[in-house]
Amino acid sequence: MxxxxxxxxxxxxxxxxxxxxxxxxxxxxxxxxxxxxxxxxxxxxxxxxxxxxxxxxxxxxxxxxxxxxxxxxxxxxxxxxxxxxxxxxxxxxxxxxxxxxxxxxxxxxxxxxxxxxxxxxxxxxxxxxxxxxxxxxxxxxxxxxxxxxxxxxxxxxxxxxxxxxxxxxxxxxxxxxxxxxxxxxxxxxxxxxxxxxxxxxxxxxxxxxxxxxxxxxxxxxxxxxxxxxxDTANRSLTLAETEMLRNLNKEFRGNGLPDELYSKLVRHGAVMHMKNACSPTPQDVKICxxxxxxxxxxxxxxxxxxxxxxxxxxxxxxxxxxxAVPKPGTETLAEPRIAPEVAAQALYGALAAAAAAPIRNTAPVKSRTVHQTSSRELVKVLGHRCLKRLRRR
Missing domain, CATH: 3.40.50.300 (P-loop containing nucleotide triphosphate hydrolases)
Known part of the structure; x- marks a missing residue:
């Protein structure tokens, strides 16, 4: 009809x-x-x-x-x-x-x-x-x-x-x-x-x-x-890509890194490059x-x-x-796994963004020795040091 x-x-x-x-x-x-x-x-x-x-x-x-x-x-x-x-x-x-x-x-x-x-x-x-x-x-x-x-x-x-x-x-x-x-x-x-x-x-x-x-x-x-x-930059992420990013978000927020760093290195760096460089395949698990x-x-x-x-x-x-209620899918729900090349492209995107764009307005970080600092705090300190070096460049 x-x-x-x-x-x-x-x-x-x-x-x-x-x-x-x-x-x-x-x-x-x-x-x-x-x-x-x-x-x-x-x-x-x-x-x-x-x-x-x-x-x-x-x-x-x-x-x-x-x-x-x-x-x-x-x-x-x-x-x-x-x-x-x-x-x-x-x-x-x-x-x-x-x-x-x-x-x-x-x-x-x-x-x-x-x-x-x-x-x-x-x-x-x-x-x-x-x-x-x-x-x-x-x-x-x-x-x-x-x-x-x-x-x-x-x-x-x-x-x-x-x-x-x-x-x-x-x-x-x-x-x-x-x-x-x-x-x-x-x-x-x-x-x-x-x-x-x-x-x-x-x-x-x-x-x-x-x-x-x-x-x-x-x-x-x-x-x-x-x-x-x-427009590859606007494509949706696969389930594996989204889960990788979601877990990165947990680490990012848990370590108190600044939002500007997220914008430059993650959203406009890792995610954008991954979208442009990698297209989903039939083997990728969709968000169900x-x-x-x-x-x-x-x-x-x-x-x-x-x-x-x-x-x-x-x-x-x-x-x-x-x-309308679509019929339930018949596909088998496999465990989402991100391909090594996709992860590599995401990492490269973050590194390229770090090299290309200085990031401003970051809070100062207190000096500590490595032995006095937990691994969780070390990540935060290294992130801020990265920002300071980018700002100098």
Whole structure:
């Protein structure tokens, strides 16, 4: 049976010229694919009256500043200037040009006042909000490994237990339900722009190009203009890679090393190089969600679909996908083991980052002899000495 999920959405007219299309994600719903495709095609968009105002694929720092949200662990804080520069490029394009601003971090906007300010700065009545959604059961493993990349030390099943069974479901990641209680996310933005200026797209993973074609329709672009751009730096980690990083996080935090060191050497060094240099193989063990959590996520998905429908927003795609329960996997759960070459690439990435980038603002360390210092404290001392040498360089 053919549905709107498996073909171009018929009868979806382009948005009016001059619309400021605000794609708010949330995370893990195809945002990276859209951002990469739009950025790659930005020089051709102008021929069709469309502007990609960001100077990069993803204006993350600008949006973090707009939402008053801190940067990633150890990164420099975002600047309001970056957001205002993006707003100026949007407003400077004129009323005849449709602008597209896409960032999943808009979903982190903390309150109605922040959302209202963002909408007002981007043009008020010209703003149309686009929300892309996928089933929670497919989002949760991706979000867990992403949190691990930002320092999380909790295992997957324990994390699921906290997110699904331990009210108020705020520990260890309060941002998760802020982003992924999708009905409340839609309601917050409806309060700012009205239901008639919100479109929800339910992404069907079986239709790889479906989201691209939907964006083309909404923007009045020729079919096929937007093409997926491979981005190895954004790939999800395998279970073995995630577990290696999670255990590193435990040692890192347990030894009190500074967050800036984590940002430079681990996230932007070891992890980034490992992602770029190594592709997952069929032998790699995937992050597997237990059946109880899949069923719990489907129940929440059904409730969210009903609530979204009641808001009166336009929904493209099949809302039933949000509550579908996939059949249990038949694969044998092997013990995750990281390949030696993957570990070597991660280590090399950390060493290359250490050699390339000085790290500042580190706390002084008291001098001690080796015999007076425990092995745990030695790691901390050596880490700080490494920072001091990098700073001198």
């Amino acid at each position: 053919e549905t709107d999920c498996t073909r171009r959405h018929e009868g979806v007219p382009p948005l009016p010229s001059g619309t400021r299309l605000l794609h708010i994600g949330p995370h893990k719903t195809g945002t990276t694919s859209i951002q990469g495709a739009m950025f790659a095609a930005k020089d051709r968009l102008g021929e069709h009256g469309v502007l990609w105002p960001a100077t990069t694929r993803h204006p993350m720092e600008a949006v973090l500043a707009a939402c008053a949200r801190p940067g990633m662990m150890g990164d420099a804080g975002p600047s309001e200037k970056q957001w205002l520069q993006l707003v100026d490029r949007v407003n400077g394009a004129g009323r005849a040009v449709t602008s597209v601003i896409s960032s999943e971090f808009f979903a982190d906007a903390p309150d109605d006042a922040t959302i209202g300010r963002i909408v007002a700065q981007l043009g008020g009545d010209s703003v149309h909000v686009l929300v892309t959604l996928r089933p929670l059961a497919k989002i949760m493993p991706s979000q867990w490994q992403q949190y691990v990349q930002n320092g999380l030390r909790m295992g997957y099943e324990e994390w699921l237990d906290h997110m699904l069974r331990k009210a108020p479901y705020e520990k260890p990641n309060p941002s998760f339900w802020r982003r992924h209680r999708h009905d409340r996310l839609v309601e917050r933005w409806v309060r700012a722009v009205g239901a008639e200026r919100v479109t929800v797209v339910v992404v069907d993973d079986r239709d790889r190009d479906g989201l691209m074609r939907t964006f083309e329709q909404l923007l009045g672009l020729p079919q096929g203009l937007l093409q997926e751009v491979p 969600t237990p059946q109880w959590a899949v069923e719990a996520a489907a129940e929440i998905g059904a409730e969210m679909a009903r609530s979204i429908g009641a808001t009166g927003v336009r929904v493209l795609g099949d809302p039933a996908l949000l509550s």
